Amino acid sequence: MPSPAKRSLAIDGSFEAFFTPPPEGTIRLTVGEPDFPTPRAVVERAKQALDAGDTHYVPTAGKRALVEAVAAKLKAENGLDYDPGSITVTVGAKEAILDAALVLLDPGDELLVPAPCWHSYAAIAAIAGARAVPVPVRDGDFHPDTGALQAAATPRAKAILVNSPNNPTGAVYAKAELQAIVDLAADRDLYLISDEIYEHLVYGGRRHYAVASLPGAFERTVTVNGFSKAFAMTGWRMGYAAAPPDLAKLIRRIHMHAVTHPSSFQHDAAVVALTQCRPDVDAMVAEYDRRRRALHEALSKVPGWRCAEPEGAFYAFPDIRGTGLSSQAVYARLLAAGVQVIPGHLFPGGEGFLRVSYAAEMPLLAAAAARIEAAFSP
Numbered sequence: 001m002p003s004p005a006k007r008s009l010a011i012d013g014s015f016e017a018f019f020t021p022p023p024e025g026t027i028r029l030t031v032g033e034p035d036f037p038t039p040r041a042v043v044e045r046a047k048q049a050l051d052a053g054d055t056h057y058v059p060t061a062g063k064r065a066l067v068e069a070v071a072a073k074l075k076a077e078n079g080l081d082y083d084p085g086s087i088t089v090t091v092g093a094k095e096a097i098l099d100a101a102l103v104l105l106d107p108g109d110e111l112l113v114p115a116p117c118w119h120s121y122a123a124i125a126a127i128a129g130a131r132a133v134p135v136p137v138r139d140g141d142f143h144p145d146t147g148a149l150q151a152a153a154t155p156r157a158k159a160i161l162v163n164s165p166n167n168p169t170g171a172v173y174a175k176a177e178l179q180a181i182v183d184l185a186a187d188r189d190l191y192l193i194s195d196e197i198y199e200h201l202v203y204g205g206r207r208h209y210a211v212a213s214l215p216g217a218f219e220r221t222v223t224v225n226g227f228s229k230a231f232a233m234t235g236w237r238m239g240y241a242a243a244p245p246d247l248a249k250l251i252r253r254i255h256m257h258a259v260t261h262p263s264s265f266q267h268d269a270a271v272v273a274l275t276q277c278r279p280d281v282d283a284m285v286a287e288y289d290r291r292r293r294a295l296h297e298a299l300s301k302v303p304g305w306r307c308a309e310p311e312g313a314f315y316a317f318p319d320i321r322g323t324g325l326s327s328q329a330v331y332a333r334l335l336a337a338g339v340q341v342i343p344g345h346l347f348p349g350g351e352g353f354l355r356v357s358y359a360a361e362m363p364l365l366a367a368a369a370a371r372i373e374a375a376f377s378p
Contacts, residue, residue, distance in 0.1 A: 011123045011126055011127070012119060012122065012123060014119070014346050015119055015346060022335065022340045025338055026335065026338050026339065026340050027338060027339050027340070027360070027364050027367060027368040027371070028340045028360075029339065029340065029341050029356050029357045029358070029360055029364075029365075029368055030340050030341060030342050030355075030357060031357065031359075032167060032229075032313075032314070032315070032357060032359070033228075033234045033359060034229060034232035034234065034284065034314075034359050035359045035360055035361065036232045036284050036287075037232060038231065038232050038233050038236070039231060039232070039272075039273065039276075039277040039280040041272050041276050041277060042231065042233070042269045042270075042272050042273045042277060043269070045268050045269040045271075045272045046265055046266055046268075046269035048268075049264075049265035049266075049267075049268050049269065050265050054264050054265045054268070055264060055265060056264060057260070057261070057264065058261055058264045058267060059261070060088075060252060060255065060256045060260060060261055061085075061087065061088045061089060061252055061255075061261075062087070062088065062089030062240070062261060062262075062267060063089075063264075063267040063268070063271075064084070065267070065268065065271050066089055066267045066268070066270055066271050067084040067085075067087045067088075067089060067240075068084050069270075069271045069274045069275060070084075070087050070089070070240050070242070070274065071083070071084045071087055071242075072274075073274050074087075074210075074223070074242060078210035078212075078213055078223075079210065079213040080210055080212050080213055080218075080223065080242065082223075082242045083245070085245070085248070086242055086243055086244065086245055086248040087240055087241070087242045087248070088240060088241050088242075088248065088251055088252045088255050089238065089239070089240050089261065089262060089267070089270075090226075090238075090239045090240055090241055090255060090259075090262070091237045091238075091239070091259050091262050092226055092228060092237040092238065092239045093195065093197045093224050093225060093226035093228065093239035093240075094120060094124075094239070095237075095239060095255070095258070095259065096222075096224040096226070096239045096240060096241035096251075097120075097121070097124055097161075097193060097195060097224055098124050098127065098128075099241060099251045099254045099255050099258070100193050100222040100224065100241060100243070100247075100251060101124045101125060101127070101128045101130070101193070102127070102128050102254050103222075103247060103250040103251055103254065104158060104159050104191045104193070104222070104247075105125065105128040105129070105130035105158055105159065106128075106129065106130070106158070107128075107129030107130065108129070108130065108131075108156065109128075109129075109130040109131070109156060109157075109158035109159075110130065110131050110132075110133045110154065110156040110157045110158060111125045111130055111131070111132045111133065111157075111158065111159050111160075111161055111193075112133050112135050112149060112152050112153065112157055112159070112160045112161070112190075113132050113133065113134055113135065113160070113161045113163075113348070114134075114135050114136075114137045114144045114145075114149070114162070114163075114166075115134030115135060115136060115137065115347070115348045115349030115350070116134075116137070116142070116168055116169055116317070116344065116347045116348065116349040116350035116353065117134060117161075117163065117166075117167075117168075117347060117348055117349065118163060118167045118168065118195075118347070119346055119347055119348065121161055121163075121348075122134075122348055130158070132161075132348070133152055133157070134348035134349040135148050135149050135152045136148050136349060137169070137171070137349075140308060141171065141308055142166065142169035142170070142171035142308065142317065143171055143173060143174070143177055144173060144177050144180075144181060146177075146180045146181070146184065149181065149184055150184060153184065153188045153190065157188065157190060158190060158191065159190055159191035159192065159193055160181060160184070160185055160190055160191075160192055160193070161192075161193045161194075161195065162178065162181060162192060162193070162194045162195065162211055163194075163195040163198075164178070164196070164198075164208070164209075164312070165198035165199070165201055165202055165208065165311065165312025165313045166198075166312070166313065167198065167313055167315060168315050168317050168342070168344075168347050168350065168353075168355040169308075169315070169317045170308075170310030170311055170312055170313050170314075170315045170316060170317055171311055171312070172202050172206045172207075172208065172311040172312040173209075175207075175209045175214070178209055178211055178214055179214050179215070181211075182211065182214045182215070182216050182217040183216065185216075185217075185220060186216045186220070190220070191220050191221070191222070192211055192212075192217060192220055192221040192222070193221075193222050193224065194210065194211035194212060194221055194222070194223050194224060195224050196208070196210060196211075196223065196224060196225045197224070197225055197226050197228060197229050197239070198229050198230075198312055198313040199225060199230065200229075200230040200281050200285060201229060201230065201285055201288060201312050201313050201314060202285075202311065202312040203285075203288075203289045203292055203310070203311060203312065204289075204309075204311065206311055206312065208312070210223060211223070212242075218244065219244050220244075221243070221244075222241055222242070222243045222247060222251070223241070223242045223243070224239065224240075224241055225239065225240060225242075226238055226239030226240060227239065227270055227273055229313075229314075230281050230284075231273045231277060231280070231281065232284065233270075233273065236266055236269075236270075237262060238262055238266055238270050241255075288314050288358065288359070290362070291314075291358040291360070291362060291365055292310050292314070292316075292358055294362065294365060294366070294369075295310075295316055295356065295358045295365050295369065296309055296310060296316060298365075298366075298369035298372075298373070299316055299318045299356065299369065299372070301373060302318070302372055302373050302376050303323075303373075303376045303377060303378065304320065304322040304323035304324070304376055305318050305319065305320050305322060305323070305376070306318065306319040306322060307319070310358075314357055314358050314359045315355050315356065315357055315358070316355075316356045316358065317344070317350075317353050317354070317355055317356075318353065318354055318356065319352060319353055320344075320352060320353065320354055321352040323376065326345070326351070326352075327343040327344040327345045327350070327351055327352060327353060327354060328343050328345060330343070330354060331343035331354065333375050333376075334354075334371075334372060334375060336375075337371045337372070337374065337375040338371050339368045339371050339372055339375075341354045341355060341356045341357075342354065342355040342356075
């Protein structure tokens with residue numbers, strides 16, 4: 001029997017264990033998933049579509065009403081003027097990133113990614129036959145280091161992937177920092193993939209900026225977003241990619257042959273999310289903010305830990321290097337204490353840190369914080 005393709009062997013499967021429930025009684029602060037239900041209006045619209053027999057093929061790019069709603073959203077909220085024909089509705093934002101990578105990257109190319117970064121980016125680059133290059137961010141606040149990006153932009157570099165608000169660090173990049181990345185991309189003739197799935201989850205008066213809205217960015221940027229995080233729709237697997245027409249056509253071609261389109265009956269429900277559910281989003285964000293502040297305060301008190309203030313998404317990323325232990329060893333100690341987090345070594349560039357999700361109710365966070373502090377108290 002022939003051997004599997006080499007690029008398949010390069011794909012890391014370490015995260016699979018974290019989709020399995022931990023021992024009973026363990027407080028699970030791992031999965032990047034809202035703990036709120038999908039807004040009721042979205043669910044009801046999907047049920048209506050099913051009852052009406054909306055279970056057949058729709059256009060590959062998505063129903064016209066949905067791509068128009070996405071285009072309107074991008075224009076009103078992000079200052080991006082995409083024709084609906086340049087938008088493709090995908091099976092989650094992850095598919096949109098994969099489609100973009102397959103369009104932009106050839107075997108041997110390099111994808112630059114400020115790191116620590118989401119583990120799937122490396123796997124996606126490997127699927128395209130390319131290599132993700134983790135580029136260190138500034139120590140302390142996890143914001144991009146333009147000098148490090150410049151040094152990493154070798155002739156093999158083809159694109160930069162930007163994720164702000166960031167998973168796993170919670171950093172929200174400032175406009176000037178994003179513009180510096182855009183200027184570097186323009187200078188080196190690189191593409192940009194902007195993963196903006198946590199767009200609405202920003203705190204403390206900070207603001208999200210769409211990369212493609214910045215001077216010099218639009219024609220070289222694929223904008224990726226979706227419904228999973230803001231609208232608590234992770235299981236729906238609904239995302240989208242928006243790009244200049246020449247790239248959009250190629251993204252849609254890959255999407256067509258890979259998945260055809262997301263489930264038909266979900267499209268009208270996604271329109272409801274975009275057009276009616278901002279109050280639901282705002283309520284969730286307010287609660288995340290309350291949890292964020294409480295968890296940050298608690299983790300900052302743990303002996304040997306330092307915790308930068310989370311600026312966006314729903315993750316804290318405490319620095320545990322002061323304990324003298326590896327992230328895997330700290331993970332094991334916390335699991336024994338009844339708290340499950342994600343050890344930082346599973347994120348490129350993340351050794352010495354932990355990802356702690358605050359997408360959990362306040363009583364659980366308070367109990368987890370107490371267990372963590374006890375596990376590291378003298």
